[in-house]
Every structure is written in C-alpha cells, then in structure tokens.
Amino acid sequence: MAPPQGPRAPLEFGGPLGAAALLLLLPATMFHLLLVARSGPARLLGPPPYLPGLEALWSPQALLLWLTWLGLQAALYLLPARKVAEGQELKDKSRLCYPINGFQALVLTALLVGLGVSAGLPLGTLPEMLLPLAFSATFTAFIFSLFLYVKALVAPASALAPGGNSGNPIYDFFLGRELNPRIYFFDFKYFCELRPGLIGWVVINLALLVQEAELRGSPSLAMWLVNGFQLLYVGDALWHEEAVLTTMDITHDGFGFMLAFGDLAWVPFTYSLQAQFLLYHPQPLGLPMASVICLINAIGYYIFRGANSQKNTFRRNPSDPRVAGLETISTATGRQLLVSGWWGMVRHPNYLGDLIMALAWSLPCGVSHLLPYFYLLYFTALLVHREARDERQCLQKYGLAWHEYCRRVPYRIVPYVY
Numbered sequence: 498m499a500p501p502q503g504p505r506a507p508l509e510f511g512g513p514l515g516a517a518a519l520l521l522l523l524p525a526t527m528f529h530l531l532l533v534a535r536s537g538p539a540r541l542l543g544p545p546p547y548l549p550g551l552e553a554l555w556s557p558q559a560l561l562l563w564l565t566w567l568g569l570q571a572a573l574y575l576l577p578a579r580k581v582a583e584g585q586e587l588k589d590k591s592r593l594c595y596p597i598n599g600f601q602a603l604v605l606t607a608l609l610v611g612l613g614v615s616a617g618l619p620l621g622t623l624p625e626m627l628l629p630l631a632f633s634a635t636f637t638a639f640i641f642s643l644f645l646y647v648k649a650l651v652a653p654a655s656a657l658a659p660g661g662n663s664g665n666p667i668y669d670f671f672l673g674r675e676l677n678p679r680i681y682f683f684d685f686k687y688f689c690e691l692r693p694g695l696i697g698w699v700v701i702n703l704a705l706l707v708q709e710a711e712l713r714g715s716p717s718l719a720m721w722l723v724n725g726f727q728l729l730y731v732g733d734a735l736w737h738e739e740a741v742l743t744t745m746d747i748t749h750d751g752f753g754f755m756l757a758f759g760d761l762a763w764v765p766f767t768y769s770l771q772a773q774f775l776l777y778h779p780q781p782l783g784l785p786m787a788s789v790i791c792l793i794n795a796i797g798y799y800i801f802r803g804a805n806s807q808k809n810t811f812r813r814n815p816s817d818p819r820v821a822g823l824e825t826i827s828t829a830t831g832r833q834l835l836v837s838g839w840w841g842m843v844r845h846p847n848y849l850g851d852l853i854m855a856l857a858w859s860l861p862c863g864v865s866h867l868l869p870y871f872y873l874l875y876f877t878a879l880l881v882h883r884e885a886r887d888e889r890q891c892l893q894k895y896g897l898a899w900h901e902y903c904r905r906v907p908y909r910i911v912p913y914v915y
C-alpha cells in the first residue's frame with residue numbers, strides 16, 4: 498500500500514473544506530443550469546424554477562442508456578488505432594502508450610447515430626431525458642471516483658500524482674490520487690478526458706437541433722452556429738488527440754472526482770447550455786450578425802490552434818523548420834521556452850483563443866439573457882485559476898529562466914490587459 502505523501506504538495510482549491518464544498522457545488526450548479534435553461538425566465542442568478550423530486554432525476558432507462566453510451570465509447574477506444582503514441586516521461590523514467598483513435602471514434606459514433614436515426618431512433622426525445630441522464634452521469638462519476646480512490650490505495654508510490662495525496666480522504670477523493678490509473682492498456686483518465694463527455698456533448702447538441710427542427714419546422718441559424726462551432730472544437734480536440742498527452746490534466750493532476758465528474762457530467766451537460774437555451778428560447782439572428790460571429794470564432798480558433806500547434810511541434814522537435822527560427826530561452830532542465838511567435842505575445846495565447854471562441858458560442862443566443870454567457874464566465878475563472886497553477890509549476894520547474902520569460906513576456910492571457 499502506498500503511504501500518503503504528507504503535506505509536501507501545497508493544498509489547492511481551498512484544501513479539504515474547499516474540496517468538500519466543490520463536491521456539492523459542482524453537481525448543484527449543473528442541475529441548476531439544466532433546470533433554468535428550460536424555464537421561461539431563464540434567470541442564471543436566482544433560485545431554480547422548482548426542485549426536482551427523485552422521480553424526475555432517477556430513471557433506470559436513463560442509467561441504462563448512459564451505461565450503454567460508456568460501453569460503446571469504451572469499445573471504440575479498444576478498436577485498432579492508426580497510431581500508438583508515447584506519453585511524457587514518468588517519475589520512474591518509463592513512458593505509457595496511448596491509442597490515437599479518438600477521431601475515428603467520433604466518425605464511427607456519427608455513423609452509428611445516423612444509422613440509428615434512419616432506423617427510427619427518436620434522437621429528438623433525448624433533450625427530455627437530460628435531467629435523468631445528468632443524474633446518472635453524476636452518480637457514475639461518484640461511484641467511479643470511489644473505485645479510483647480505492648484502487649490508488651494499492652498503487653505503488655511512483656504511480657501517485659504530486660497533489661491529491663495529502664492524507665485527507667475528502668481532499669484526495671476530490672483531486673485524485675493516482676496519476677494514470679489503468680487496467681492493462683485501458684487508461685481511464687485519457688479515455689474520459691476525450692471520449693464519452695466530448696462526443697456526448699456533440700450528440701446532445703445534435704439532439705437539441707433535431708428537436709428544434711421537429712418543433713419549429715427547421716433549426717434556427719443560431720442553433721446551426723452553436724452546433725457548428727462546438728463540433729469544430731470537439732473534432733479539433735480529437736484530431737489533435739496526441740496533444741492532450743502534454744496537458745496538465747494528464748501529466749500532473751491525479752484522476753479523482755474533479756476530473757471524473759468534469760469529463761463525464763460537467764462537459765456534456767453544461768457545455769451544451771447554449772443549445773439547450775436556444776431550444777426553449779429561440780433567438781432571431783440575421784446574416785450580417787451571424788457573419789461577424791463566424792469571424793470572431795475563426796479568429797479565436799486561429800489563435801487557439803496556432804498557439805497549441807506551435808508549442809506541440811516545438812516540444813516534439815525543436816528543430817522542426819516550422820519552429821526552428823523562433824527565439825528561445827534555455828532552462829537548467831535542458832528544455833527551452835519559446836519567447837517569440839504566439840508564446841512571445843502572451844504567456845498563454847492558447848487560453849486567449851479559447852476565450853474568444855467561448856464568446857462566439859454565446860453571441861448567437863443574443864444579449865437578452867445572462868444564462869448563455871455562463872460558459873464564458875466559468876471558463877474565464879477556470880483559465881485564470883489554471884494559469885496561476887501552471888505558473889507555479891513552471892516556476893518550480895524552470896526557476897530563474899521562468900522569471901526571465903515573465904520579464905520578456907509580461908502579460909498572461911490578454912495583451913496589455915492581463
């Protein structure tokens with residue numbers, strides 16, 4: 498059994514009390530959003546329109562559907578992959594292997610959903626099941642996190658994450674103890690981060706579009722835009738699946754309730770909020786405004802993809818001709834930091850692009866309600882917090898070289914603002 502690592506890693510998220518509060522607050526917020534999106538006033542701030550009883554939340558059919566969905570995605574994960582990629586080096590100097598077949602899973606899911614619809618599958622009824630489906634996803638995330646917590650008790654110390662091993666069970670349950678929990682080749686964190694939640698988000702959006710078409714004759718332009726933008730985002734994530742192997746979630750964070758709930762429940766049921774809002778609150782949108790919004794999304798995507806690809810190319814091969822001409826700072830670890838190109842503009846250009854896209858996803862919903870802007874507000878808070886966590890880790894890793902980088906590139910996310 499692995500001993501707890503003690504108080505070496507500083508506690509995050511407000512320690513055990515913060516973690517306990519988030520354990521309740523995150524699911525409560527998700528259900529609040531689901532209830533408010535379908536209510537007439539759609540007020541983000543204020544009490545929910547009603548408190549659902551257990552009979553509105555618990556449905557064996559929804560649980561069965563949810564488990565079938567997880568099973569389908571797990572089966573697609575196990576299909577032969579076009580490539581097997583190596584992850585970052587671990588504490589014991591080994592590297593794990595990951596199948597690169599996420600985009601294939603998206604395409605096969607689309608084919609299966611298409612076949613199902615043409616055989617009479619009532620996709621348009623899915624929006625009515627969102628509440629019990631979200632409940633099933635939350636329930637499975639709790640049970641799964643318990644399993645992960647217990648599994649970590651028998652994991653070797655070298656398999657534990659730097660945080661999440663404080664010895665406080667609530668804090669460790671929330672943050673996650675084991676870095677890469679696996680059964681043979683099946684990596685739970687990698688699977689959850691990109692498959693059931695992200696692809697589920699796209700399917701929920703599509704079901705909302707289908708139901709809008711059934712209700713009003715055709716989907717609105719606003720609904721098309723939200724579906725198109727978010728499909729591009731998910732498709733991009735799966736196309737560049739290998740890049741997720743260098744994100745903080747995979748390389749640093751343990752797998753516990755925060756990521757299990759985030760991946761399985763929060764992403765599909767709250768990231769589809771704009772499409773949910775549009776189904777119940779149709780918004781007029783003219784072509785000129787739609788073109789401006791498309792331009793905003795394109796700018797955001799250009800920055801997001803450009804910055805992420807530049808860093809990934811550089812990390813994989815610094816002498817790649819696409820990045821070889823960029824200015825760099827050497828660090829004591831032997832790794833270099835980019836100080837020109839996207840990473841010379843601000844210290845997190847990829848966050849800037851992501852935030853611009855988040856704005857473009859809300860704008861089709863008009864400006865009469867705050868609710869569709871929830872994602873933008875939450876995401877700003879998430880990225881500001883994430884950026885602070887990343888800066889702490891980079892300072893620890895790179896010391897003086899990081900100070901030099903901060904001096905050369907003083908702004909964090911938005912040039913001349915923050």
Ligand SMILES: NC(=O)C1=CN([C@@H]2O[C@H](COP(=O)(O)OP(=O)(O)OC[C@H]3O[C@@H](n4cnc5c(N)ncnc54)[C@H](OP(=O)(O)O)[C@@H]3O)[C@@H](O)[C@H]2O)C=CC1
Pocket residue numbers: 743744745746801805808811812832833834835836840844845847848851879883887890891
């Ligand atoms: N939609 C959503 O809900 C979310 C989306 N995201 C998105 O995920 C993507 C990944 O984000 P995230 O994992 O947080 O962080 P990043 O991809 O920004 O990775 C940060 C790491 O990049 C490396 N790095 C930092 N500066 C430089 C530099 N100048 N030159 C070279 N390497 C540098 C460091 O690691 P090292 O030096 O060790 O390589 C650092 O730890 C982002 O686009 C973000 O917007 C993130 C969270 C949620």
Ligand SMILES: CC(C)=CCC[C@@H](C)[C@H]1CC=C2C3=C(CC[C@@]21C)[C@@]1(C)CC[C@H](O)C(C)(C)[C@@H]1CC3
Pocket residue numbers: 523690691695730733734741744746755756758759760763764
């Ligand atoms: C509030 C709460 C429950 C927090 C948990 C945070 C998670 C929802 C996010 C942490 C990092 C994420 C990433 C993506 C989705 C959201 C979570 C899981 C991501 C898969 C979205 C698509 C991107 O292209 C990405 C692959 C870069 C990204 C990785 C990080």
